Amino acid sequence: MNKTPKITLSDVALAADVSPITVSRALRNPDKVSVEARARIDRAIHELGYVPNPAARALASGRTDIIGVIIPSVSNNVFADVMRGIDEGLQGSGLGVQLGTTRYSPTTEEDLIRVFLSQRPAGLIVAGHDQSPVARRLLEGADCPVVQIMEVGPAPIDLAVGLSHFQGARAGAAHLLAQGYRAPAFLGAQMDPRSQRRLAGFRACLADAGLDDDPVVTTPEPSSVSLGCRLLADLLARWPMTDAVLCNNDDLALGVLFEARRRNIRVPVQLGICGFNDHEMMSAAEPPLTSVATDRFSMGRQAVGLIRSRLAGVGPDRGSSVDLGFRLIPRASTARRDG
Amino acid sequence: MNKTPKITLSDVALAADVSPITVSRALRNPDKVSVEARARIDRAIHELGYVPNPAARALASGRTDIIGVIIPSVSNNVFADVMRGIDEGLQGSGLGVQLGTTRYSPTTEEDLIRVFLSQRPAGLIVAGHDQSPVARRLLEGADCPVVQIMEVGPAPIDLAVGLSHFQGARAGAAHLLAQGYRAPAFLGAQMDPRSQRRLAGFRACLADAGLDDDPVVTTPEPSSVSLGCRLLADLLARWPMTDAVLCNNDDLALGVLFEARRRNIRVPVQLGICGFNDHEMMSAAEPPLTSVATDRFSMGRQAVGLIRSRLAGVGPDRGSSVDLGFRLIPRASTARRDG
DNA sequence: TTGACGCATGACAGCGCTGTCATTCATGAT
DNA sequence: ATCATGAATGACAGCGCTGTCATGCGTCAA
Numbered sequence: 001m002n003k004t005p006k007i008t009l010s011d012v013a014l015a016a017d018v019s020p021i022t023v024s025r026a027l028r029n030p031d032k033v034s035v036e037a038r039a040r041i042d043r044a045i046h047e048l049g050y051v052p053n054p055a056a057r058a059l060a061s062g063r064t065d066i067i068g069v070i071i072p073s074v075s076n077n078v079f080a081d082v083m084r085g086i087d088e089g090l091q092g093s094g095l096g097v098q099l100g101t102t103r104y105s106p107t108t109e110e111d112l113i114r115v116f117l118s119q120r121p122a123g124l125i126v127a128g129h130d131q132s133p134v135a136r137r138l139l140e141g142a143d144c145p146v147v148q149i150m151e152v153g154p155a156p157i158d159l160a161v162g163l164s165h166f167q168g169a170r171a172g173a174a175h176l177l178a179q180g181y182r183a184p185a186f187l188g189a190q191m192d193p194r195s196q197r198r199l200a201g202f203r204a205c206l207a208d209a210g211l212d213d214d215p216v217v218t219t220p221e222p223s224s225v226s227l228g229c230r231l232l233a234d235l236l237a238r239w240p241m242t243d244a245v246l247c248n249n250d251d252l253a254l255g256v257l258f259e260a261r262r263r264n265i266r267v268p269v270q271l272g273i274c275g276f277n278d279h280e281m282m283s284a285a286e287p288p289l290t291s292v293a294t295d296r297f298s299m300g301r302q303a304v305g306l307i308r309s310r311l312a313g314v315g316p317d318r319g320s321s322v323d324l325g326f327r328l329i330p331r332a333s334t335a336r337r338d339g
Numbered sequence: 340m341n342k343t344p345k346i347t348l349s350d351v352a353l354a355a356d357v358s359p360i361t362v363s364r365a366l367r368n369p370d371k372v373s374v375e376a377r378a379r380i381d382r383a384i385h386e387l388g389y390v391p392n393p394a395a396r397a398l399a400s401g402r403t404d405i406i407g408v409i410i411p412s413v414s415n416n417v418f419a420d421v422m423r424g425i426d427e428g429l430q431g432s433g434l435g436v437q438l439g440t441t442r443y444s445p446t447t448e449e450d451l452i453r454v455f456l457s458q459r460p461a462g463l464i465v466a467g468h469d470q471s472p473v474a475r476r477l478l479e480g481a482d483c484p485v486v487q488i489m490e491v492g493p494a495p496i497d498l499a500v501g502l503s504h505f506q507g508a509r510a511g512a513a514h515l516l517a518q519g520y521r522a523p524a525f526l527g528a529q530m531d532p533r534s535q536r537r538l539a540g541f542r543a544c545l546a547d548a549g550l551d552d553d554p555v556v557t558t559p560e561p562s563s564v565s566l567g568c569r570l571l572a573d574l575l576a577r578w579p580m581t582d583a584v585l586c587n588n589d590d591l592a593l594g595v596l597f598e599a600r601r602r603n604i605r606v607p608v609q610l611g612i613c614g615f616n617d618h619e620m621m622s623a624a625e626p627p628l629t630s631v632a633t634d635r636f637s638m639g640r641q642a643v644g645l646i647r648s649r650l651a652g653v654g655p656d657r658g659s660s661v662d663l664g665f666r667l668i669p670r671a672s673t674a675r676r677d678g
Numbered sequence: 679t680t681g682a683c684g685c686a687t688g689a690c691a692g693c694g695c696t697g698t699c700a701t702t703c704a705t706g707a708t
Numbered sequence: 709a710t711c712a713t714g715a716a717t718g719a720c721a722g723c724g725c726t727g728t729c730a731t732g733c734g735t736c737a738a
Contacts, residue, residue: 008694019718024696034716051457055397056694059723064394066437074422083413087440096454098405099436101426115435118390225620251620258625281564281590286597347724358688363726373686395724398693 085300160321169201228255244272424639462646499660508540567594583611
């Protein structure tokens, strides 16, 4: 624990023969400082190994270079992709990420927002559009860009990047019907608001098709492959006539595939399987699994992009949202017609 | 962007009829303040909606309540589990997480360490034992607890929680031999230091068994299920006699399973498959996949635990490390003997 | 009664940086 | 020659909190 003697701005200023404030400017607004001064300052910084103190900067300026990210859970692998996008988007910006998880609890989310806002972050990224009224008010009052990710909705707090889960699931269900499946069911885990909207999309599609049965098995448990196995078992116990499943996400779909194989149910002939998100493994599976592809990576990247533009002053208007859409990727697991 | 009038410590002090410093103490060391004063202060904080300014706290005290986490990549799903453990371990501590990714670059790692240290974090968690000399020196000079996670090694910088990847892989390879496989091969992606050590463990086992062939296919690409498919194809092209594979991780193993099925190679009879980490999906697969189980969740949790004890003053000595070990979980994918 | 001690509290200064002026000096228009 | 203009730089104060003393007061042993 050998303490390094702390080097401050003034030390650099002394070495570069300018005033501390000029060093500060050289760091923040290099173009406001003459070329010669800047050169001397850069050299001094290098020689002394000066590293700015972010706390002092934050206190004096009321700003930090941190983007707060608030998501329900880190174990949900959808967020891993989003985080990667965020990380990528941050490259070269000098910004950092502070991470908080709500565990799907509205009050935890409120607390987190309060804590994050108290740090005066450069921006905030929050998952979803279903914040509590309190949380919403806090975010509306934030004096930094706020991006809601995962879905697009009618009234973004500030900015939003996502897709319509309702439409995505509806397209998945429509695909199953188009492939000739007569009795599609829905399997859902971790029924968060996005999952609820997927379920609604599924139901809407079935209603449009004049099917009035409602073969749906859901659980609040977090999603997993094993859970997919169990849910298929439940489903078949209650709706034995089921000939296709739309899964809330890809983990479940994979579980369904394994369980079908265990039971010698032939995919896609006896059972069609469609996932959601189109995780990389879907195309590698045997048979390859149909899924509704979402671009989680871009979601993160663009969320950061919006914040960065806002910070650069060229920012998008309040209320803008980016709909990344989705793509249905048909594969062998639903190829009853052509297969 | 309606600015809320900022409430400061002194506002609370005024309302509670004490001096600011007493409010500060009530927040940091509640037991140093009389019960009555504390009650008045708590009420004032609540009524005014006071939220402390972490930047000011950090500047004045030279400490923050942030734990820095430095990992190679967020897309590697091993780290998702570790992050969950960290998150869980942080519950109720008032500590937050700042995340940085090195992208497997030593210089990025050094920069990240410098930036994080400049914030005077409450603790630092870094992945692996293979920091560059510069990075190592920086970490040795840190005046906060530093925990190296993922593996245990001979000389931790400060604290370490992990396992021996060498021994884990060796056990996996030994299992394959014990099951009667005669020509096991190794498949590896994203050959980071941990993967290298797994490969070394595999080789050591084969050498001990007197096998001097070296059937190994690796790639620096990041791991994925599809990559598992491709690597199996490569492997069989070069070593057609292979009758079992030890995979660097579970994604690859899953890909191998799918590819085997595509080629009508029977698992476990014609090909044994063993993964590494024992991700949840392994037990759900058909057939269930053997894997070397590692406890990523505990790794994160215990890393935080060590930091918290250190902060509480009861901390473990410098140089202590926790070996979480591994467990070989035999499943049908290697049940040539009994299956 | 006296002094020593411990507890609760407060005064003061300063952490390292930046916002807001003010200043200097060279430039070009009048 | 005169003044307005703008670029580069600097002085000053203060962001909100906490470390380090110092203080007041009640308690207890001698």
